[in-house]
Amino acid sequence: MKSRELALKVLLDIEENNNYSNIAINKHFKNINMNNQDRGLATELIYGVVENKYYLDYIIDKLSKIKCKKMNIYVKILLRMGIYQILLLDSISDYAAVNETVSLVKKYDKRSSGFVNAILRNVIRQKDTIGEVDIKDDTIMYLSTRYSYKPWMIKNWINNFSKEFTEDLLEANNEKPSVYLRTNTLKITRDELIEKLINEGVVCSKVPMVEEAIKVENLKNIENNQLFKDGLFTIQDISSMIVGKVMNPKENSLVLDVCSAPGGKTTHLATLMNNTGQVISRDIFEHKLKLIQSTVDRLGLTNVDVQSFDASILDESSVDKFDYVLADVPCSGLGIIRRKPEIKYKEKAELKGLPDIQKTILNNASKYVKIGGTLVYSTCTIQDNENIDIINDFLANNSNFTLVPIGEVKVDLDNQENGYLKIYPNIHDIDGFFIAKLKRVR
Missing domain, CATH: 3.40.50.150 (Vaccinia Virus protein VP39)
Structure with missing residues (x-):
């Protein structure tokens, strides 16, 4: 299964069953034979679409006579995926984003393929301006749309902290979370574990705040890692x-x-x-x-x-x-x-x-x-x-x-x-x- 189709299946599961993305990913990724690069793209698309849902829907609604709320669920999710790739994912060419999305639409809702193709090409044509959120005079609605949050959360934070703090927090919440390991000090020291990880090609560093913590950059497929299986570490923030x-x-x-x-x-x-x-x-x-x-x-x-x-x-x-x-x-x-x-x-x-x-x-x-x-x-x-x-x-x-x-x-x-x-x-x-x-x- 190609990464985009896998992402579509997971996003459907999240949308229809109110599932958490990490649980849905574990369920759908479980027995799939896929290289790390394809897994990486599927994961990127899933989190990217979930994190930016309101923002992507805002852009769709700008360009489409049929509003998001009325759309077929496959069409809506595939449009979100396509627009996310064009506007927010640098590693994908616009051409690939359109082609791959349209071919999936043909598979799941054939009669909408021309509609999806037209919208995505429109996004590319207006790439410099279409991403703007034009509700500057209403801070709460602007931030809610721009960062994709329920408006009550934004309002709550502005009241409890401040507008500056809230914008800072929204930016920080957009960053990719780091992965941290906790050394199992009963079996190994942190320095020894770092040495073993480096030997496996893992980029890692000590975390000053907690003496058993290690930050890792590129540790893939952790459950199947021998050091993990041997109980030398566990994953914990x-x-x-x-x-x-x-x-x-x-x-x-x-x-x-x-x-x-x-x-x-x-x-x-x-x-x-x-x-x-x-x-x-x-x-x-x-x-x-x-x-x-x-x-x-x-x-x-x-x-x-x-x-x-x-x-x-x-x-x-x-x-x-x-x-x-x-x-x-x-x-x-x-x-x-x-x-x-x-x-x-x-x-x-x-x-x-x-x-x-x-x-x-x-x-x-x-x-x-x-x-x-x-x-x-x-x-x-x-x-x-x-x-x-x-x-x-x-x-x-x-x-x-x-x-x-x-x-x-x-x-x-x-x-x-x-x-x-x-x-x-x-x-x-x-x-x-x-x-x-x-x-x-x-």
Whole structure:
């Protein structure tokens, strides 16, 4: 199957089933025999179209009498793909973009091929001007169209941060996310792992913020890499690694991770404890528990116990039992848009109930902490109502906990003395996260 047709199939799956792009890509790419270059192009087209959906539709609507909303789904997606290649992808010639798109239209909706051909040729003719968004007088609608976001998100950020910060954030969210590895320090040092990766032709570098982290440029097909299979590293973003660093569990401790899938933080904590003590790793979905267990086994960890349990229900048998508890709660994900661009199109109503769930999970998690123990709350979002507001609300109702200064990392120098980190893609160049460190004092 050619890369463009594969991209079409994945984009259809995303559009029709509201699937996340990374999940749809894994599903459709699974047993396909394709070289890295073709895989790369398919991936580029999928993410490019998803990231720029509103912008591409705006251009289609400028040129077509039939508006996007009324179009056949195949025609709409193929037009998006064609326009993306012409306007935003330098590596493809305009000629190839038109020809390949039109031949796919002929296969899936023959009678529209002339229509698609005409629109794409029109885009090429007006290439210098057609990409302009002509709604400059309405900042929110302009940014929403230009960067493809639900308008409520843009409005929310301008109100909470500022117009300049928001534009900066939108630009940062457009950048390609870097891939980071976490060295499995139980089996190898970071320097030794870098040497092995370089021998395989991988471009890699140390990340100063976290001493086990490596940034890699061109590591393809990671699941089939022998070093990965041997458990010498795992894939994890820097912000996510910082959670483990902030918690900083001592050896032989008893640790509970209440929402642990896909297992990056759980296995990091277990590794930081040098495979001693015990990490209880909980989640509610069977397929996610299997994923955690397979990572635990691959990394050679013997101090992790994977359990099925719902964090929103109080577990009486865990009360006052743990030295460290992590509540990495479900959230809106507005800090990881680089990795999951579909998050840009979430409705405000979809996120409304999250703070209540977060409060419930944090409250339950706090009950499991021993006196003198540590409680860490984290999210991959940048929204105060899911972050610092939850912590302030919790502290107002739980005087037996206090925020403690974070000295294990140097990330957010404005706030870490006060016991929390606000991490932003446009400031720190890593995933947007919030991490708070609390201690039970009585």
